Amino acid sequence: MRTTATAAALLAILLLGAELAHAQRPASPLGMAAIPASPRGMAATQIGKAWITVDYGRPILRGRTEIFGSGDSYGDRVIGNASVWRVGANKSTRLNTETDLQFGSETLAAGEYSVFAALAEGEWTLIFSSHEAKSSGRDDSPGIWGAYGYSEDQDVLRVPMQLHKSDASVDQFTIGFLNVTSEGGTLALMWEHTKATADFRVAE
Numbered sequence: 001m002r003t004t005a006t007a008a009a010l011l012a013i014l015l016l017g018a019e020l021a022h023a024q025r026p027a028s029p030l031g032m033a034a035i036p037a038s039p040r041g042m043a044a045t046q047i048g049k050a051w052i053t054v055d056y057g058r059p060i061l062r063g064r065t066e067i068f069g070s071g072d073s074y075g076d077r078v079i080g081n082a083s084v085w086r087v088g089a090n091k092s093t094r095l096n097t098e099t100d101l102q103f104g105s106e107t108l109a110a111g112e113y114s115v116f117a118a119l120a121e122g123e124w125t126l127i128f129s130s131h132e133a134k135s136s137g138r139d140d141s142p143g144i145w146g147a148y149g150y151s152e153d154q155d156v157l158r159v160p161m162q163l164h165k166s167d168a169s170v171d172q173f174t175i176g177f178l179n180v181t182s183e184g185g186t187l188a189l190m191w192e193h194t195k196a197t198a199d200f201r202v203a204e
Contacts, residue, residue: 038089045177047202050099057089060172067192075119082147084116092133100203103159107203116147124161124196130154161196169193
């Protein structure tokens with residue numbers, strides 16, 4: 001009888017421990033109660049001692065196809081009611097560079113910028129803007145939420161992008177740095193079968 005009672009008590013302790021361990025386990029890979037619909041992401045590279053970083057929202061296809069559309073409605077699905085795309089989701093995408101960057105013959109001075117893209121079928125333009133970024137759509141601080149309220153008069157630099165088609169579909173929107181050397185690299189925006197790139201070099 002004592003052996004049975006001891007075994008039952010031990011089983012109860014083991015079950016309680018398992019329940020406690022389960023309760024303490026993070027609810028998501030990021031340890032949050034729930035993963036946001038468009039988690040924040042960061043792209044980063046370092047050239048010499050200078051960092052270049054991009055903070056952005058990463059929407060997921062979730063079964064959608066032809067995300068950018070075609071013809072006269074090209075880009076409408078991601079732009080919504082704004083005039084340009086926030087190249088991501090939620091808070092405006094922000095690029096910070098600790099060194100001057102040169103895109104073609106134009107120079108982007110070291111600093112922090114909001115990043116947008118003007119979309120047309122076969123033609124993307126990368127936009128670096130002096131717009132401040134709000135942390136939410138209900139934030140009363142100066143700046144804009146996403147691309148709503150974007151104004152061209154705050155553009156700092158506009159850069160034409162090269163468009164490429166990929167056989168593989170990128171499920172979650174991704175910004176990355178490609179082919180980085182001590183002299184520069186390529187900034188890439190990738191989603192579904194589209195990759196848009198802009199080459200840059202460290203300004204001399």
